[in-house]
Amino acid sequence: xxxxxxxxxxxxxxxxxxxxxxxxxxxxxxxxxxxxxxxxxxxxxxxxxxxxxxxxxxxxxxxxxxxxxxxxxxxxxxxxxxxxxxxxxxxxxxxxxxxxxxxxxxxxxxxxxxxxxxxxxxxxxxxxxxxxxxxxxxxxxxxxxxxxxxxxxxxxxxxxxxxxxxxxxxxxxxxxxxxxxxxxxxxxxxxxxxxxxxxxxxxxxxxxxxxxxxxxxxxxxx
Numbered sequence: 376x377x378x379x380x381x382x383x384x385x386x387x388x389x390x391x392x393x394x395x396x397x398x399x400x401x402x403x404x405x406x407x408x409x410x411x412x413x414x415x416x417x418x419x420x421x422x423x424x425x426x427x428x429x430x431x432x433x434x435x436x437x438x439x440x441x442x443x444x445x446x447x448x449x450x451x452x453x454x455x456x457x458x459x460x461x462x463x464x465x466x467x468x469x470x471x472x473x474x475x476x477x478x479x480x481x482x483x484x485x486x487x488x489x490x491x492x493x494x495x496x497x498x499x500x501x502x503x504x505x506x507x508x509x510x511x512x513x514x515x516x517x518x519x520x521x522x523x524x525x526x527x528x529x530x531x532x533x534x535x536x537x538x539x540x541x542x543x544x545x546x547x548x549x550x551x552x553x554x555x556x557x558x559x560x561x562x563x564x565x566x567x568x569x570x571x572x573x574x575x576x577x578x579x580x581x582x583x584x585x586x587x588x589x590x591x592x593x594x595x596x597x
């Protein structure tokens with residue numbers, strides 16, 4: 376067998392350089408992830424970067440590793456500028472995540488009034504199957520949004536899959552103002568969840584005497 380020819384010092388230097396470049400380039404190649412960059416830009420309200428990536432072909436309905444659509448991420452964070460960019464790119468205004476949440480639902484839960492109105496202006500549904508934006512707004516105790524959603528036609532006694540209503544959630548979370556608003560607008564004070572829970576029962580459980588009294592005055596029964 377013919378012995379291999381030893382590499383010259385120059386060739387060995389080139390070989391070492393080549394290997395070094397491969398080792399350096401590999402992590403950078405892995406780090407280049409357009410989708411990840413897009414989602415980071417969405418989460419941080421970098422609207423110009425989001426727009427640029429959309430113009431290069433990024434899908435406005437892209438979802439992150441957790442299954443959250445870009446529009447939902449922007450809405451939850453209150454990133455109004457990015458919400459505008461995504462809506463202009465025809466992102467699905469009612470796109471749902473793995474929990475069934477829509478952009479409007481997470482926006483009202485976080486009290487994002489301006490974002491909620493932008494979404495609604497583009498056709499976001501206020502009455503959705505299962506949990507609804509009104510239930511989420513009441514859960515967060517956001518009275519302005521509760522009032523606005525009712526004005527937009529939200530069903531006041533719409534129930535979640537377990538039978539929970541906006542009034543029940545307001546009582547459960549100690550949101551006195553939102554609960555009173557719902558009572559004044561005619562919410563059913565004696566509605567029961569699938570487990571038999573009521574708004575009155577939640578008020579009693581949290582020790583909210585003022586809400587308990589208000590519910591009883593409205594006809595709530597044990």
